Amino acid sequence: MRLELLDQGQAPHTAVIGCADSRAPVESIFDALPGDIFVLRNAGNTCTHAEGSMVGSLEFCIGKLKSRLVLVLGHTKCGAVYGATKVHLQKKKEAVSTTTALDGLLSGLAVVAEKAEYDMGPMADEEFVAAHAVKVNVFHTIDYLLQYSQAIRDGVASGDVEIQGALYDLSTGVVDFMGRSPNQAELLKSEVSLPPTVLQISMSGLDTAIIRLDQGNSAARSGKLGVRTGEDTALEPEDALKRLMEGEPRATATSSPMRKALVKQGQAPHTAVVGCADSRAPLETLFDMMPGELFVIRNAGNTATHAEGSMVGSLEFCCGKLGSRLILVLGHTQCGAIVGATGTYLANQGKPTMKPGEGYHSSGWNRVEQLNETRFFR
Ligand SMILES: [Zn+2]
Ligand SMILES: [Zn+2]
Numbered sequence: 001m002r003l004e005l006l007d008q009g010q011a012p013h014t015a016v017i018g019c020a021d022s023r024a025p026v027e028s029i030f031d032a033l034p035g036d037i038f039v040l041r042n043a044g045n046t047c048t049h050a051e052g053s054m055v056g057s058l059e060f061c062i063g064k065l066k067s068r069l070v071l072v073l074g075h076t077k078c079g080a081v082y083g084a085t086k087v088h089l090q091k092k093k094e095a096v097s098t099t100t101a102l103d104g105l106l107s108g109l110a111v112v113a114e115k116a117e118y119d120m121g122p123m124a125d126e127e128f129v130a131a132h133a134v135k136v137n138v139f140h141t142i143d144y145l146l147q148y149s150q151a152i153r154d155g156v157a158s159g160d161v162e163i164q165g166a167l168y169d170l171s172t173g174v175v176d177f178m179g180r181s182p183n184q185a186e187l188l189k190s191e192v193s194l195p196p197t198v199l200q201i202s203m204s205g206l207d208t209a210i211i212r213l214d215q216g217n218s219a220a221r222s223g224k225l226g227v228r229t230g231e232d233t234a235l236e237p238e239d240a241l242k243r244l245m246e247g248e249p250r251a252t253a254t255s256s257p258m259r260k261a262l263v264k265q266g267q268a269p270h271t272a273v274v275g276c277a278d279s280r281a282p283l284e285t286l287f288d289m290m291p292g293e294l295f296v297i298r299n300a301g302n303t304a305t306h307a308e309g310s311m312v313g314s315l316e317f318c319c320g321k322l323g324s325r326l327i328l329v330l331g332h333t334q335c336g337a338i339v340g341a342t343g344t345y346l347a348n349q350g351k352p353t354m355k356p357g358e359g360y361h362s363s364g365w366n367r368v369e370q371l372n373e374t375r376f377f378r
Pocket of ligand 1: 019075081
Protein backbone atom coordinates (compact mmCIF):
# COMPACT_ATOMS: atom_id res chain seq x y z
CA MET A 1 0.00 0.00 0.00
CA ARG A 2 2.80 2.36 0.93
CA LEU A 3 4.61 1.68 -2.34
CA GLU A 4 1.48 2.19 -4.48
CA LEU A 5 0.90 5.52 -2.78
CA LEU A 6 4.46 6.48 -3.56
CA ASP A 7 4.43 5.36 -7.20
CA GLN A 8 0.99 6.63 -8.12
CA GLY A 9 0.81 9.61 -5.80
CA GLN A 10 -2.14 10.63 -3.65
CA ALA A 11 -5.71 11.48 -4.64
CA PRO A 12 -7.48 12.10 -1.32
CA HIS A 13 -11.28 12.20 -1.69
CA THR A 14 -11.68 14.88 1.00
CA ALA A 15 -9.73 17.72 2.57
CA VAL A 16 -10.45 18.10 6.28
CA ILE A 17 -9.64 21.16 8.37
CA GLY A 18 -9.65 19.98 11.96
CA CYS A 19 -8.40 21.02 15.38
CA ALA A 20 -4.91 20.13 16.61
CA ASP A 21 -6.51 18.76 19.81
CA SER A 22 -4.99 15.38 20.70
CA ARG A 23 -8.48 14.01 21.40
CA ALA A 24 -9.68 14.63 17.84
CA PRO A 25 -7.47 12.48 15.58
CA VAL A 26 -9.07 13.10 12.20
CA GLU A 27 -8.17 9.83 10.46
CA SER A 28 -9.41 7.71 13.38
CA ILE A 29 -12.68 9.65 13.58
CA PHE A 30 -13.53 8.62 10.01
CA ASP A 31 -11.70 5.29 10.07
CA ALA A 32 -9.70 6.50 7.06
CA LEU A 33 -6.81 4.76 5.34
CA PRO A 34 -3.61 6.51 4.29
CA GLY A 35 -4.43 8.21 0.99
CA ASP A 36 -8.08 8.92 1.86
CA ILE A 37 -8.01 12.38 3.38
CA PHE A 38 -5.80 15.45 3.26
CA VAL A 39 -5.62 16.78 6.81
CA LEU A 40 -5.04 20.37 7.88
CA ARG A 41 -4.96 21.01 11.60
CA ASN A 42 -4.34 23.93 13.92
CA ALA A 43 -5.63 24.98 17.33
CA GLY A 44 -9.30 25.80 16.79
CA ASN A 45 -9.63 24.63 13.14
CA THR A 46 -9.46 28.25 12.14
CA CYS A 47 -8.45 30.29 9.14
CA THR A 48 -8.75 33.61 10.93
CA HIS A 49 -5.04 34.07 10.52
CA ALA A 50 -5.03 32.54 7.07
CA GLU A 51 -1.68 34.04 6.32
CA GLY A 52 -1.41 31.54 3.53
CA SER A 53 -0.75 28.13 4.95
CA MET A 54 -4.36 27.06 5.49
CA VAL A 55 -5.90 28.66 2.41
CA GLY A 56 -2.83 27.83 0.34
CA SER A 57 -2.77 24.21 1.48
CA LEU A 58 -6.42 23.84 0.59
CA GLU A 59 -5.89 25.36 -2.84
CA PHE A 60 -3.11 22.81 -3.32
CA CYS A 61 -5.48 19.99 -2.39
CA ILE A 62 -8.40 20.96 -4.61
CA GLY A 63 -6.25 22.35 -7.43
CA LYS A 64 -3.43 19.82 -7.75
CA LEU A 65 -4.85 16.75 -6.01
CA LYS A 66 -8.40 17.34 -7.34
CA SER A 67 -10.24 16.67 -4.09
CA ARG A 68 -13.81 17.87 -4.40
CA LEU A 69 -15.07 17.84 -0.82
CA VAL A 70 -13.79 20.15 1.92
CA LEU A 71 -14.98 19.43 5.45
CA VAL A 72 -14.37 21.84 8.32
CA LEU A 73 -14.50 19.75 11.48
CA GLY A 74 -14.97 21.39 14.87
CA HIS A 75 -15.31 19.51 18.14
CA THR A 76 -17.04 19.91 21.48
CA LYS A 77 -15.03 21.36 24.39
CA CYS A 78 -12.50 22.96 22.04
CA GLY A 79 -9.83 24.58 24.22
CA ALA A 80 -8.97 27.22 21.63
CA VAL A 81 -12.56 28.34 21.13
CA TYR A 82 -13.29 28.21 24.86
CA GLY A 83 -10.13 30.23 25.46
CA ALA A 84 -11.17 32.79 22.86
CA THR A 85 -14.62 33.09 24.43
CA LYS A 86 -13.09 33.62 27.85
CA VAL A 87 -10.74 36.31 26.55
CA HIS A 88 -13.59 38.00 24.69
CA LEU A 89 -15.82 38.14 27.75
CA GLN A 90 -12.92 39.31 29.93
CA LYS A 91 -12.04 42.09 27.53
CA LYS A 92 -15.44 43.64 28.08
CA LYS A 93 -14.52 44.16 31.71
CA GLU A 94 -10.83 45.02 31.52
CA ALA A 95 -8.12 45.66 28.95
CA VAL A 96 -6.26 42.49 27.94
CA SER A 97 -2.96 42.97 26.15
CA THR A 98 -1.82 40.94 23.15
CA THR A 99 1.77 39.82 23.65
CA THR A 100 2.11 36.34 22.17
CA ALA A 101 1.15 34.54 18.96
CA LEU A 102 -1.39 32.65 21.03
CA ASP A 103 -3.01 35.93 22.11
CA GLY A 104 -3.16 36.79 18.42
CA LEU A 105 -4.78 33.47 17.57
CA LEU A 106 -7.36 33.87 20.32
CA SER A 107 -8.16 37.48 19.51
CA GLY A 108 -8.61 36.45 15.88
CA LEU A 109 -11.40 34.22 17.15
CA ALA A 110 -13.04 37.12 19.02
CA VAL A 111 -15.58 37.62 16.22
CA VAL A 112 -16.67 34.01 16.74
CA ALA A 113 -17.14 34.55 20.48
CA GLU A 114 -18.96 37.79 19.81
CA LYS A 115 -21.45 36.17 17.47
CA ALA A 116 -21.95 33.25 19.86
CA GLU A 117 -22.60 35.67 22.70
CA TYR A 118 -25.14 37.55 20.57
CA ASP A 119 -26.90 34.33 19.51
CA MET A 120 -27.21 33.06 23.08
CA GLY A 121 -28.55 36.29 24.54
CA PRO A 122 -27.48 38.30 27.58
CA MET A 123 -28.39 35.70 30.20
CA ALA A 124 -26.22 32.85 28.89
CA ASP A 125 -23.18 31.90 30.97
CA GLU A 126 -19.66 31.46 29.62
CA GLU A 127 -19.94 27.67 29.22
CA PHE A 128 -23.05 27.97 27.02
CA VAL A 129 -21.59 30.75 24.92
CA ALA A 130 -18.37 28.76 24.41
CA ALA A 131 -20.23 25.56 23.48
CA HIS A 132 -22.19 27.48 20.86
CA ALA A 133 -19.06 29.31 19.68
CA VAL A 134 -17.62 25.95 18.57
CA LYS A 135 -20.42 25.65 15.99
CA VAL A 136 -20.21 29.29 14.99
CA ASN A 137 -16.48 28.79 14.46
CA VAL A 138 -17.01 25.97 11.95
CA PHE A 139 -19.11 28.20 9.68
CA HIS A 140 -16.81 31.13 10.32
CA THR A 141 -13.89 29.11 8.94
CA ILE A 142 -15.93 28.08 5.89
CA ASP A 143 -16.97 31.69 5.32
CA TYR A 144 -13.39 32.83 5.55
CA LEU A 145 -12.28 30.30 2.94
CA LEU A 146 -15.06 31.34 0.58
CA GLN A 147 -14.37 34.98 1.14
CA TYR A 148 -10.62 34.93 0.61
CA SER A 149 -9.91 32.31 -2.02
CA GLN A 150 -10.89 32.86 -5.62
CA ALA A 151 -9.94 29.28 -6.44
CA ILE A 152 -12.24 27.87 -3.76
CA ARG A 153 -15.06 30.22 -4.76
CA ASP A 154 -14.73 29.23 -8.41
CA GLY A 155 -14.79 25.55 -7.47
CA VAL A 156 -17.89 25.94 -5.31
CA ALA A 157 -19.67 28.16 -7.85
CA SER A 158 -19.17 25.64 -10.65
CA GLY A 159 -20.25 22.72 -8.47
CA ASP A 160 -16.81 21.07 -8.59
CA VAL A 161 -16.12 21.68 -4.92
CA GLU A 162 -18.40 21.34 -1.94
CA ILE A 163 -17.55 22.90 1.45
CA GLN A 164 -19.42 21.65 4.45
CA GLY A 165 -19.13 21.75 8.22
CA ALA A 166 -19.30 19.06 10.90
CA LEU A 167 -18.98 18.78 14.66
CA TYR A 168 -17.22 15.92 16.43
CA ASP A 169 -18.56 15.08 19.86
CA LEU A 170 -15.62 14.18 22.11
CA SER A 171 -17.74 12.18 24.54
CA THR A 172 -19.82 10.10 22.11
CA GLY A 173 -17.42 9.96 19.16
CA VAL A 174 -20.33 10.87 16.86
CA VAL A 175 -19.93 13.38 14.04
CA ASP A 176 -22.80 15.76 13.38
CA PHE A 177 -22.75 16.77 9.72
CA MET A 178 -23.90 20.39 9.56
CA GLY A 179 -24.01 21.03 5.80
CA ARG A 180 -23.09 24.22 3.99
CA SER A 181 -22.58 27.63 5.48
CA PRO A 182 -25.80 29.64 5.48
CA ASN A 183 -23.77 32.49 4.02
CA GLN A 184 -22.44 30.58 1.00
CA ALA A 185 -24.59 32.23 -1.70
CA GLU A 186 -23.72 35.69 -0.42
CA LEU A 187 -20.00 34.94 -0.16
CA LEU A 188 -19.72 33.56 -3.67
CA LYS A 189 -20.12 37.16 -4.77
CA SER A 190 -16.98 38.17 -2.84
CA GLU A 191 -14.20 39.67 -4.89
CA VAL A 192 -11.29 39.50 -2.49
CA SER A 193 -8.89 36.90 -3.80
CA LEU A 194 -6.21 36.68 -1.14
CA PRO A 195 -6.33 36.74 2.65
CA PRO A 196 -5.58 40.23 3.99
CA THR A 197 -2.23 39.22 5.47
CA VAL A 198 -1.12 37.76 2.15
CA LEU A 199 -2.38 40.80 0.27
CA GLN A 200 -0.11 42.97 2.37
CA ILE A 201 2.99 41.21 1.15
CA SER A 202 1.93 40.21 -2.33
CA MET A 203 2.43 42.97 -4.83
CA SER A 204 0.09 42.19 -7.65
CA GLY A 205 -1.10 39.54 -10.10
CA LEU A 206 -4.29 38.34 -8.52
CA ASP A 207 -5.42 35.99 -11.26
CA THR A 208 -5.74 32.37 -10.28
CA ALA A 209 -5.10 30.85 -13.69
CA ILE A 210 -2.89 28.19 -12.14
CA ILE A 211 -5.70 26.55 -10.25
CA ARG A 212 -7.98 24.83 -12.76
CA LEU A 213 -10.24 22.12 -11.64
CA ASP A 214 -10.91 19.16 -13.85
CA GLN A 215 -14.50 18.99 -15.03
CA GLY A 216 -16.61 15.87 -15.18
CA ASN A 217 -14.77 12.56 -14.90
CA SER A 218 -15.62 11.36 -11.44
CA ALA A 219 -16.97 7.86 -11.19
CA ALA A 220 -17.52 7.01 -7.54
CA ARG A 221 -15.25 4.13 -6.59
CA SER A 222 -12.68 3.22 -4.02
CA GLY A 223 -9.02 2.92 -4.91
CA LYS A 224 -8.15 0.79 -7.94
CA LEU A 225 -5.10 -0.50 -6.11
CA GLY A 226 -6.89 -1.18 -2.84
CA VAL A 227 -6.08 2.29 -1.59
CA ARG A 228 -6.77 5.70 -3.13
CA THR A 229 -3.80 6.75 -5.26
CA GLY A 230 -3.11 9.12 -8.12
CA GLU A 231 -4.54 6.39 -10.37
CA ASP A 232 -8.00 7.18 -9.04
CA THR A 233 -10.28 9.93 -10.26
CA ALA A 234 -11.79 12.51 -7.93
CA LEU A 235 -14.86 11.46 -5.96
CA GLU A 236 -18.10 13.41 -6.36
CA PRO A 237 -18.54 15.52 -3.19
CA GLU A 238 -21.65 13.58 -2.16
CA ASP A 239 -19.79 10.27 -2.55
CA ALA A 240 -16.88 11.60 -0.51
CA LEU A 241 -19.32 12.65 2.19
CA LYS A 242 -20.83 9.16 2.10
CA ARG A 243 -17.39 7.63 2.58
CA LEU A 244 -16.82 9.76 5.68
CA MET A 245 -20.23 8.87 7.10
CA GLU A 246 -19.64 5.16 6.54
CA GLY A 247 -16.30 5.22 8.34
CA GLU A 248 -17.43 7.18 11.36
CA PRO A 249 -19.61 4.52 13.08
CA ARG A 250 -16.73 2.01 12.83
CA ALA A 251 -14.45 4.45 14.63
CA THR A 252 -17.11 5.23 17.25
CA ALA A 253 -17.26 1.59 18.27
CA THR A 254 -13.97 1.86 20.11
CA SER A 255 -13.45 2.58 23.77
CA SER A 256 -15.94 5.03 25.17
CA PRO A 257 -14.49 5.02 28.73
CA MET A 258 -11.28 6.41 27.24
CA ARG A 259 -13.24 9.09 25.44
CA LYS A 260 -15.08 10.05 28.60
CA ALA A 261 -11.88 10.31 30.63
CA LEU A 262 -10.35 12.58 28.02
CA VAL A 263 -13.36 14.90 28.10
CA LYS A 264 -13.66 14.96 31.87
CA GLN A 265 -10.00 15.40 32.74
CA GLY A 266 -8.90 17.26 29.62
CA GLN A 267 -5.88 16.55 27.45
CA ALA A 268 -2.18 16.52 28.32
CA PRO A 269 -0.45 15.50 25.09
CA HIS A 270 3.21 14.52 25.58
CA THR A 271 4.31 15.90 22.19
CA ALA A 272 3.31 18.56 19.70
CA VAL A 273 3.96 17.46 16.13
CA VAL A 274 4.13 19.80 13.15
CA GLY A 275 3.52 17.61 10.10
CA CYS A 276 2.44 17.73 6.47
CA ALA A 277 -1.24 17.62 5.44
CA ASP A 278 -0.34 14.87 2.96
CA SER A 279 -2.92 12.07 3.09
CA ARG A 280 -0.10 9.50 3.08
CA ALA A 281 1.39 10.76 6.35
CA PRO A 282 -1.24 10.28 9.09
CA LEU A 283 0.70 11.20 12.21
CA GLU A 284 -1.11 9.23 14.91
CA THR A 285 -0.86 6.10 12.77
CA LEU A 286 2.82 6.64 12.04
CA PHE A 287 3.66 6.67 15.72
CA ASP A 288 0.85 4.31 16.76
CA MET A 289 -0.46 6.85 19.25
CA MET A 290 -3.70 6.87 21.23
CA PRO A 291 -6.08 9.83 21.37
CA GLY A 292 -4.72 12.25 23.97
CA GLU A 293 -1.06 11.65 23.13
CA LEU A 294 -0.23 13.94 20.22
CA PHE A 295 -1.19 17.54 19.58
CA VAL A 296 -1.13 17.65 15.80
CA ILE A 297 -0.56 20.72 13.65
CA ARG A 298 -0.61 20.11 9.91
CA ASN A 299 -0.40 22.11 6.68
CA ALA A 300 0.99 21.44 3.22
CA GLY A 301 4.75 21.23 3.63
CA ASN A 302 4.88 21.28 7.48
CA THR A 303 5.93 24.88 7.26
CA ALA A 304 5.77 27.82 9.64
CA THR A 305 7.01 30.39 7.16
CA HIS A 306 4.02 32.59 7.89
CA ALA A 307 5.12 32.75 11.47
CA GLU A 308 2.63 35.38 12.50
CA GLY A 309 -0.22 32.94 12.11
CA SER A 310 -1.91 29.88 13.43
CA MET A 311 1.08 27.50 13.56
CA VAL A 312 3.02 29.46 16.17
CA GLY A 313 -0.10 30.34 18.16
CA SER A 314 -1.18 26.69 18.17
CA LEU A 315 2.22 25.58 19.46
CA GLU A 316 2.16 28.21 22.16
CA PHE A 317 -1.23 26.90 23.18
CA CYS A 318 0.13 23.36 23.40
CA CYS A 319 3.33 24.15 25.29
CA GLY A 320 1.85 26.96 27.38
CA LYS A 321 -1.61 25.78 28.36
CA LEU A 322 -1.30 22.03 27.93
CA GLY A 323 2.24 21.76 29.23
CA SER A 324 3.75 19.67 26.43
CA ARG A 325 7.53 19.79 26.46
CA LEU A 326 8.53 18.19 23.17
CA ILE A 327 7.96 19.71 19.73
CA LEU A 328 8.65 17.47 16.75
CA VAL A 329 8.75 18.85 13.22
CA LEU A 330 8.18 15.93 10.89
CA GLY A 331 8.88 16.11 7.17
CA HIS A 332 8.34 13.22 4.76
CA THR A 333 9.89 11.93 1.54
CA GLN A 334 8.30 12.88 -1.81
CA CYS A 335 6.57 15.89 -0.25
CA GLY A 336 4.40 17.50 -2.95
CA ALA A 337 4.68 20.91 -1.33
CA ILE A 338 8.46 20.84 -1.23
CA VAL A 339 8.68 19.33 -4.73
CA GLY A 340 6.38 22.16 -5.91
CA ALA A 341 8.48 24.78 -4.18
CA THR A 342 11.65 23.31 -5.66
CA GLY A 343 10.11 23.32 -9.14
CA THR A 344 8.98 26.91 -8.78
CA TYR A 345 12.40 27.91 -7.56
CA LEU A 346 14.25 26.19 -10.42
CA ALA A 347 11.80 27.50 -13.05
CA ASN A 348 12.34 31.02 -11.82
CA GLN A 349 16.09 30.86 -11.37
CA GLY A 350 17.81 33.85 -12.87
CA LYS A 351 14.50 35.61 -13.44
CA PRO A 352 13.48 38.69 -11.46
CA THR A 353 10.80 36.72 -9.63
CA MET A 354 9.39 39.52 -7.56
CA LYS A 355 8.15 41.58 -10.51
CA PRO A 356 4.67 42.96 -9.89
CA GLY A 357 1.89 41.59 -12.06
CA GLU A 358 3.45 38.19 -12.65
CA GLY A 359 1.08 35.25 -12.37
CA TYR A 360 3.62 33.74 -10.01
CA HIS A 361 2.08 35.57 -7.09
CA SER A 362 -1.41 34.63 -8.06
CA SER A 363 -2.72 32.42 -5.29
CA GLY A 364 -2.34 31.65 -1.64
CA TRP A 365 -0.79 28.36 -2.67
CA ASN A 366 1.89 30.07 -4.73
CA ARG A 367 2.61 32.18 -1.75
CA VAL A 368 3.32 29.05 0.25
CA GLU A 369 5.53 27.69 -2.53
CA GLN A 370 7.41 30.92 -2.65
CA LEU A 371 8.02 31.06 1.07
CA ASN A 372 9.05 27.46 1.20
CA GLU A 373 11.52 28.29 -1.47
CA THR A 374 12.92 31.12 0.61
CA ARG A 375 13.24 28.85 3.55
CA PHE A 376 14.99 26.00 1.82
CA PHE A 377 17.19 27.59 -0.75
CA ARG A 378 18.43 30.87 0.53
ZN1 LIG B 1 -10.04 22.24 19.56
ZN1 LIG C 1 4.14 16.87 2.19
